[in-house]
Amino acid sequence: MSTNQEYIELFKEKEGILDKASPSFMSEIRHDAMENFSKTGIPDKKSELYKYTSLQKIFEPQYSMLFQPSKVDFKVEDIFSCDVPNLSTRLEVILNGFYLKEKVSLRKLDNGIIIGSLAEAQKKYPSLVKEHFNKYAGSGSDGLVSLNTAFALDGLFIYVPKGQSLGDALQVVNLPMTGIDTLLHYRNLFIMEDNSSAEIVVCDHTLSPFRFLTNSVTEIYAGPGARFNYSRVQNEHLNSNLLTNMFIHQEKDSQVKSNTVTLHGGTIRNNTNVLLNAEGCDSQVYGLSLADRTQHIDNYVNIDHAKPNCTSTQLFKGILDDQATGVFNGRILVRPDAQKTLAYQTNNNILMSDEAKMKSKPQLEIYADDVRCSHGATTGQLDENALFYMQSRGIPRKEARLLMLYAFAHEVIDKIEVVPLKDRINDLVNKRLRGELSRCNNCSMACGDLPLPK
Amino acid sequence: MKNKQDEVLREVTQNEYKYGFHTDIETDTIPKGLNEDVVRLISAKKEEPEWLLEYRLKAFDRWKQMKMPKWAHLTIPEINYQDIIYYAAPKQKVSLESIDDVDPELRETFEKLGISLDEQKRLTGVAVDAIIDSVSVKTTFSETLAEMGIIFCSFSEAVHNHPDLVRKYMGSVVPYTDNYFAALNSAVFSDGSFCYIPKGVRCPMELSTYFRINAANTGQFERTLLVADDESYVSYLEGCTAPMRDENQLHAAVVEIVAMEKAEVKYSTVQNWYPGDKDGKGGIYNFVTKRGICKGNYSKISWTQVETGSAVTWKYPSCILKGHNSIGEFYSVAVTNNMQQADTGTKMLHIGRNTKSTIISKGISAGKSQNSYRGLVRVMKNAENARNFSQCDSLLLGDKCGAHTFPYIETDNSSAIVEHEATTSKISEDQIFYCNQRGIETEKAISLIVNGYAKEVLNKLPMEFAVEAQKLLAISLEGSVG
16 A cells, blocks of 8 residues: 555544544645645655655655644653753744643733644634635645645644734744654644734754654745744754745745754755745745765755745755765746846755765746846865865864864854854854764753653 | 948848748658558668668657656647658659759759858858758768768768668667657658768868758658767757748757767757747747767767757757766857747766866747756766856846746765856846947847857857857847837
8 A cells, every 4th residue: 555545544534533623624624635635645756846855765664643742741841951042032842743831722922922832723713823724835735735734733823913023032842752653743823914023943853762754834924014034953863854844925025034954864855935925025045954974955945936026045055974965956936027036046065975965956937037036056075275275374174174164054054143043053063063963052852862861 | 340240230120030931842751640650661761771670660669658758848739740741852863973963943942041062162161961851962072071081971871881880879879768759759760960080080171961841741850970989070060940831840850979089079050940930830849859978088079059940949968978087068049039938958967087067058038938948967976076067047038038947966976066057137227228328229239238148159159150140149039129
């Protein structure tokens, strides 16, 4: 039986449980998604978008799936304390794909901001959720998104009303922790009303040494004039595979920045889809991946310039060592009449070993004439002359190499706006390049390798 | 210089596709349709040896199992392969002793196209193989070249006179299993050019093939095989035109180049098939597989193409850089206007050590046309110190057209340096204003800027073609401004 068929049958089997967990409007959405999935299935290597990344391989193991939140017999603070100095964040935890509640699962602050569990939000604020849920990921979505829509039960929900600001950066930690190989689905929905602003820091970690596959979908709606800043640190173990699907919908004069730093993990595929749906939007998508061993990191970015006078920037850098594979697939689509578009796309990679591979596919698809679009892609190695220059001035070769790699990575790190986080990532990248484990000092969690928390 | 410029501008004002005439030549055609019997019939008409017929039949079998690929950024209506005539040849005397034996009608056709078959009349030393519909009508300068050991003749002649060479190299670069159109071509190819440059010989003149589709409802399927032995050099040109017709005609060719040790091959194309009218009616479907292999060390293959014609162009002249220190180059200007579509680019496969490749692609889109660059640079694991530089620029003239870039860069070797850059923009108002302000009117200014933009590629063309290509650029873009 093919994997696709298994999920179709599993859905039939669990449909009752899924329907019970969510309000009735969700049933239809789930059903439609499964219908779509049965047509598309999990994209295979024949699909142009997954030409370089085999999903079949990571879907192959027998995973169990969770249909209710895991019981927690420990305090998250005990095992997880983020010590980023001066980063005054509120911590939200998604454990095994479910929102981990402290007292309540959904809070409404005085200024109207709502933060908490998506499942709860679906029940409490159905009209608000209905207006946005699956509206940005839904159309023309591939098998992965459909699978998520059908199975995801929970995730993080954030609503920032008109003119409000979330204040300090909100830190979201995704933790898979089970005693068995597990496939996780979770769903985030961030709604930013007119002229609101928010900063979110997302960390992906793993707490147990089993094989994980996380297939997440995040929908972001940025209303007119909204500012949204999204930083993500992916730091998991080699058997933890991540598929992230982000859909950003931007309205007039909004600005969304996304920055993904990938340090450790197995097969990682980051899909970022941006729709610039009105004039004056600005989209910035940055990524840095440091891969070694058999890691496989695939960044896909699709920026859709649907309206005139928008700007977009993509900058992706990769350092690949050992047998690691890096993939960059960027696409800029400028629709007819999207005049005065400015779009840039850059992809630079360094190959550190002969076994490492880089596949780069920067694409421009342009249907308007008054535009300035360009892309550049390079793959190479450190400049011997520069290394020699430093060595001749008494810097050991190893140190010189580090300096250059660090400088290479810095261009992306520099784009992170949350200063304490920037310092921390600087630190992590530095350690990572030195071959040390890039774990935070005070954290008892070992993101690189794995003593199980008791 | 001034005169030439004026001439270019005079050409600009003539918007018509000037090669759109049709000549009434008595033609020997076979019935429409494609089946095994047709393949056998073509083979029989050409009195081919058994091995070639077998090759055709194997290719045909393979083709039947294949489906037309859909990945290109092109909109092509369903092609009815049974509605095409696969063989058409001008009727004429069997053997041609001298130029006088060529049908005067035919000679006139080529005179009109600016290709003189009359050797005495030619000013420059260019040997021409003229191919009309399915067969080669005349190859000039064969004898002169033969003195140096160079074989330059039609493909059918080569099959008869040099079967060993043909058998050895045919299908070695583009096997019939390669793709849909290569398989189709391998099954039904009618004629083409064959060229062999022996060891150490530097070909003294430009070799040229001129393709002309004349008969209606026919497809043209020719095959070119070019072998450059050790330390030889050849520059090869290719030109093509077709009459204006309302229905689309199919052209699916295969070009194979083999460059042995220290050999250099320069292959230039000025493609000017009938592009269809303003509303996209008619025109040639140009689906061509072109590939060269740098087999020996220090060999070099250079592709230069100016693509102005065809309703749909789908071709990727490629280089397999197998020999160590071999070099592959690709220079292209692709112009699309009105309803034309082009999906063109190259493949550079770095297999040997210290291999280098350069890709310069300039796309110009106007009217409602779609113009794509699609290219692959693959550095294999053992290709140490491979070097690639790619630059793909697109120029947009008009707000209804599209320009797209689809590069694929695959690097499996850490000592490789691969660079790719691309830009898309329109001619800036500043540039036009600058010209206007100096008394150059807008139409002329555009022509000036476009020619400057494409200069990097046009400079790579042999002299005779460079002038023609410049004119072509101007004509293709006529009326696309403002």
